[in-house]
Amino acid sequence: MSLDLDRYLVISSDGHAGLPMEDYREYVDPRFRDAFDAALPIQRAMTESAAKSFLIADINEEWRKGIEDDLAGAWDSDARNRVVDADGVTAEVLFPDGVTEMNAPPFGAGFSLGTQGTTKELQWAGCDAHNRWLSEFVSQAPERRIGLACIPVLWDIDLAVEGIRRAHEDGLRGVVFPPMWGEFAPYHHSRYNPVWEVCQDLDMPIHFHSGPSPIQDYFGPMPPKEGQEINQGAVGIYICEVAIWLARPVTFMLWGGVFENHPRLKVALVEGTGIWVPEYLQLLEQRYSDSHYSMKLGDYRSHLSMSPADYFKRNVRIGASCMPRREADMRNEIGVGTIMWGTDYPHPEGSWPHTKDQLKETFHDLPEQDIAAMLGENAVSFYNLDVEKLAPIVARIGPEKATFQQ
């Protein structure tokens, strides 16, 4: 069976799935269950406090009223299928942190994978618990669910390599790494070579998801002095520079020669917008080719046989969550083959439950082959998907191509 020629194959490069916090208990290694019981109320309190200072709980709660059944798709297989069917989405890439703050895995697991306030043992225990559950969730609809394993890669390279192999055996099809390395070595360090090796060998794409950034900079040193407001505009700064922190690992990998040495390694940068990509490519190209500017800085290029901009085009993809029309209009500068559209379900900033309308708003009147690439075909290549298995779903729920022409 081949694809329905009248409908688009839509693959979301950015979905989230996770259990309600307390339900992770049975997936946690018994050795860490006491720690889990002790940590649960603390995690809940910290989550609520973070929500108060950074997220507007009211909006989240307001938004969730009356759609609780659909949000259960974060962990309930039938609900998930019903919701993505209605959205016209055939398959999804699954990150952790389902309904944002309500579904974080324990012990500092999740897509941020920050190393503050946790330990190697605990963070791995949290990741293992999530990855175990996710494997089950994926197995309930394996053709539609591209599950990503949380891998806290910074602590220990041997553990990371082992964890990636295990995730692959368990049916997960990619990994999530932390975009910020804190006190650990950045991603151009040769200690990560075995990790790049195993990801390339097993064809497990690496994902960095937008979110982490140095929020202590935005909120400043605490406590503020008497009468001084210190964090005015903090959130504006955050949303302005969060994409910079997302792209940083790739800057280090590109110049570090990671894609020179691992030409089939794949990396996705997810929910960080695409508007920075054209200027970033231009900068990489200039910095690689300009000699006068940097002659006094010595040789930083001879270990690279291609321009870093060309590695980017070959090895890196953008998870374009809820991409607006203005970015679709920049598709040739970003790279039509680089963009993988996504919904961000079940997050409130995502396109769900209005995905079909938003798709038309973003893609109307563009060339059919460009739409098809950005909505699904690029993801098919990136994740090496079997289109035959997706075809019946597309025929049933895929958005009709004709509706994209005004």
Place this chain on the structure above:
Amino acid sequence: MSLDLDRYLVISSDGHAGLPMEDYREYVDPRFRDAFDAALPIQRAMTESAAKSFLIADINEEWRKGIEDDLAGAWDSDARNRVVDADGVTAEVLFPDGVTEMNAPPFGAGFSLGTQGTTKELQWAGCDAHNRWLSEFVSQAPERRIGLACIPVLWDIDLAVEGIRRAHEDGLRGVVFPPMWGEFAPYHHSRYNPVWEVCQDLDMPIHFHSGPSPIQDYFGPMPPKEGQEINQGAVGIYICEVAIWLARPVTFMLWGGVFENHPRLKVALVEGTGIWVPEYLQLLEQRYSDSHYSMKLGDYRSHLSMSPADYFKRNVRIGASCMPRREADMRNEIGVGTIMWGTDYPHPEGSWPHTKDQLKETFHDLPEQDIAAMLGENAVSFYNLDVEKLAPIVARIGPEKATFQQ
């Protein structure tokens, strides 16, 4: 006397001046002379070691051969005038760190103003020494020299305000602040309000100069393990993200409401290229006006009566050192009124001694009024210069307009 209509007024927004290290001794407060004597050999050794790991000493030394007399323009008034005359430059903005590593002021003064390895007292002593010397240097050709005081603003706000007032009295016409704040409060913090106030009142533009960045990230944790090369591509990463670190203070100031509350405050971002500006403005605009994306993050806008992109256009200028043609072609997106061209003399990556040729390469065949704005008029407004005093110099050494038309 008005400007020669056949010649351009050229003002370099990026010049460097400073004494040979040892010659700062007599400008250092006597209380710190013993410390100066003790620190000098250490500073020399550290400078040489930094030059080995980061700068290619050979190229610098090679480049300097035979032009020693002209490089003395870093501190010698007559040599300076001779050199800039020959380059067609009428006036210059003067940063510290003359011939890069050979002329750094003592005790961690300089344009980086990093706070590591120094103290409040020492860094201020170093800045005061440089500022004292610079006042003398400026007084030898006051109409041509826009001297900038080094102000280590992070440590102590009262000291900073006092230092800015003193610099103004001594004939300096702007200040240099550190682009990285380390463990101190970032620039949206209300503790800096008195600083913004005095800079606005005295019309002392604030300058951030490209250079500082988290180099420990590039070179990684030391020492590396056996057989592991850790810093491959480090310099490529550095030159790719150095402009990000330069722009960061402005991101914090924009969202923090600094320009809302100080509408006449002026900031220049120098030698950080201009190619990032169009996308940065677009991002500021989107983040200010998009509501769906950030609704869950609460109100971060109501303290701003304008879009941050509009503050940028009004209050911020780009010191466009050795701007290439490709950026001149982007002038409308960057802002013709935003660009202030510069030579970076006497640094080897600068346009000197080929400034006249480079000017033609960058600006040939552009509208005369655009060239005039970017080469000089924008700086006249920014620094509130007296064109009458500059006119005789322009008539004598300014590049002829006709030579910019092919």
